[in-house]
Amino acid sequence: MAKAPANKSKSSKPKFKMKRDEALKFYRDMLLIRRFEERAGQLYGMGKIAGFCHLYIGQEAVVTGMQACLKDGDQIITGYRDHGHMLACDMDPKGVMAELTGRADGYSKGKGGSMHMFSREKNFYGGHGIVGAQVPLGTGLAFSNKYKGTDNVCLTYFGDGAANQGQVYESFNMASLWDLPVVYVIENNQYAMGTSVARASAEVELFKRGISFEIEGEEVDGMDVYAVKEAGEKAVKYARSGKGPYILEMKTYRYRGHSMSDPAKYRKREEVDDIRTHHDPIDGLKERILEEEFASENELKDLDKEIKEIVKEAADFSLDSPEPDPEELWTDVLREVESA
Amino acid sequence: MSIDVLMPALSPTMEEGTLSKWLKKEGDKVSSGDVIAEIETDKATMEVEAVDEGTLAKIIVPEGTEGVKVNSVIARLAEEGEDASDVDDAPDKASDASGVGEPGSEESQATEEKDESGADAPPAPSTSTLKDPEVPDGTSFTDTTVRDALRDAMAEEMRRDETVFVMGEEVAEYQGAYKVTRELLQEFGAKRVVDTPITEHGFAGLGVGAAFGGLKPIVEFMTFNFAMQAIDQIINSAAKTLYMSGGQMGCSIVFRGPNGAASRVGAQHSHDYSAWYANVPGLKVVAPYDASDAKGLLKAAIRDPNPVIFLEHELLYGESFPVPDLEDYTLPIGKARVRRPGTDVTLVAHSRMVGFALQAAEKLAEDGIDAEVIDLRSLRPLDTDTVIESVKKTNRIVTCEEGWRFMGVGAEICATVVNEAFDYLDAPPTRVHQKDVPLPYAANLEALSLPGTADIIKAAKAVCEGM
Secondary structure (H helix, E strand, O other), rough: OOOOOOOOOOOOOOOOOOOHHHHHHHHHHHHHHHHHHHHHHHHHOOOOOOOOOOOOOHHHHHHHHHHHOOOOEEEEOOOOHHHHHHHHOOOOOOHHHHHHOOOOOOOOOOOOOOOOOOOOOOOOOOOOOOOOOOHHHHHHHHHHHHHHHOOOEEEEEEEOOHHHOHHHHHHHHHHHHOOOOEEEEEEEEEOOOEEEEEHHOOOOOHHHHHHHOOOOOEEEEEEOHHHHHHHHHHHHHHHHHHOEEEEEEOOOOOOOOOOOOOOOOOHHHHHHHHHHHHHHHHHHHHHHHHOOOOOOOHHHHHHHHHHHHHHHHHHHHHHOEEEEHHHHHHHOOOOOOOOO | OOOOEOOOOOOOOOOEEEEEEOOOOOOOEEEEOOOEEEEEOOOOEEEEOOOOOEEEEOOOOOOEEEEEEEEOHHHHEEOOOHEEEEEEOOOOOOOOOOOOOOOOOHHHHHHHHHHHHOOOOOOOOOOOOOOOOOOOOOOEEEEHHHHHHHHHHHHHHHHOOOOEEEEEOOOOOOOOOOOOOOOOHHHHOOOEEOOOOOOOHHHHHHHHHHHHOOOOEEEEOOOOOOHHHHHHHHHHHHHHHHHOOOOOOOOEEEEEEEEEOOOOOOOOHHHOOOOHOOOOOOOOOOOOOOOOHHHHHHHHHHHHHEEEEEOOOOHHOOOOOEOOOOOOOOOOOOOOOEEEEOOOOEEEEEEEHHHHHHHHHHHHHOOOOOEEEEOOOOOEOOOOHHHHHHHHHHHHEEEEEEEEOOOOOHHHHHHHHHHHHHHHHHOOEEEEEEEOOOOOHHHHHHHOOOOOHHHHHHHHHHHHOOO
């Protein structure tokens, strides 16, 4: 049985200092991801999205909190459960949804799909389908930052499953050896497909996985956007100052199956219900927003409506966008060589 | 306006399923994310979650119904403020309150059917005609080893472009396992000549990431045998990402090192990967023979905006060839070189086999057979024009490769020749290759396994029989 996220009950949650604008932005950003993913799930059910589609529902606080720690030029890279990261990077929901439906207006012109989307403009480096492969890549982005003498940091996200890939440790070693500005964010959602952390990992406290590389690590309540932000700020500051890599293990949870075709028989319904009822990152923040009187119930309802409208527009756009031109079959295989 | 709840698909191939259970009843309030029903196929049971919120006004498909078509309406929700009793319970309601286009409409069905019928793909774009640059008359040449030519190419490009750096095992302090990076550390310093731990998968991926970040890495593998540890990053990350990103994310990177058999090092250190990498769209694959090509092509590879696999040969490193004394000698990638013109048979080779083919041609000339030798230089793109043109003249072809025959470079060339010059052939295309076994250690067995001059002569004579 997997461990529940770090904080067992609401009463034990530490109270973070909250500012109105930031709290409402976090709420809005998380809600956008949730509604977007719900709609993506529906479009998948309707056969409009095909192939693999891994939803981020439940994990919204992780990317939302981490994104608040970044500055211009910082990079983000992740694995295949990537829709939330893209929205957190301020990529256009329309372009993301149109990629999911495999249309010309998708971020990859319909040639990448759910797991392979990128935005140079927003410094989002994918979207990678091979478990753990983004870890050396993110480490390489950090290498390029150091080489070029910038003070930018690369956030390299991966899951509890990827944490058992050898290339992760090859990366840890080089990142620490060369003091590369990378923050490894382990999104421990408790299950690698259907295998719980305890069934796959000899050391289940994944934040300790950097010890033999002399990388500092910390466990974070990934269901609390403020806990994420606080830990993220510390880690990003550390990496930015030239001290090298940092590991954050986000204890989080995915409500849906691994992918759309996963009925999630490896865990009990009660386990999911318990997290949803007692640890939901969006409900938790909503409660605190109301407590702090940053907004009224009605104002939050209006916000919800606004988000729904954005997501509906994205869905409509993704279905109205044409399929890629057949000529696109042959483009983007190689870049043209500039003649001397 | 009421909201339709549709029968979802569990997978792209699912067409219908069983609505096994309703977990909400008419009149219940539902919020997005609530589980409202369970459906099953022969493979799995799944929960249906509400996407919208409202009141479950009408259950249209009762629980236990089998063969429910995907995208048919299974229930309707009344929105806030709407009277549930006003909600229509007709199963074929045309409205689209879910706000997501028209699932299963005739138009979209038609598109899907057309796709399945296998519409013709547009033709592949034709490749441009490449030419070697002219070496001006009066240019002097200096005899240079392949090893030093490669080194000079890297040094020149590193002087020219600050973003070029070299990384790999033993490239810096040790001066290169095969001394190809000799003295680069002294000139460019440890920032640009980076010793890595023994961690091929890791540093290949790190190199690709650095290339995504705008640098131009030269990643040296001590041998390509060790790049098998890293092949996922080379193919899945370096080769495919430009395409998967719709052109946004290319990476300019060179993976280089010795490929193929050295001498008496056994099966694990003697693998020829030519066919492996040449199989992959999104890569360029270069395999030069002499020092001049090694230099001109490596410089081109470093400047190329794409990932380039640069296959060297350990047994050629110490061989000397004349290299033109030109300030900036670069060659186009994708152009073969006719090394010896001839009229009777075409010998096609790359890397070290070019030397054997040239030796074979000399011997064949003594027996009155005039062989044309083509050095492919690049395996992807493959200069098939030069090969076809030659076969149209000689009417015979022997392909020569150090690797295995099965699914190999020669197989690709022979298939192309059969396709494009079938009527010109006077004999079956023939292949020279390594024997189909892991390379043995014993001197006599190793010699039996590897192809050489004698094999080429034998094959050429066979296709020329009765000429």
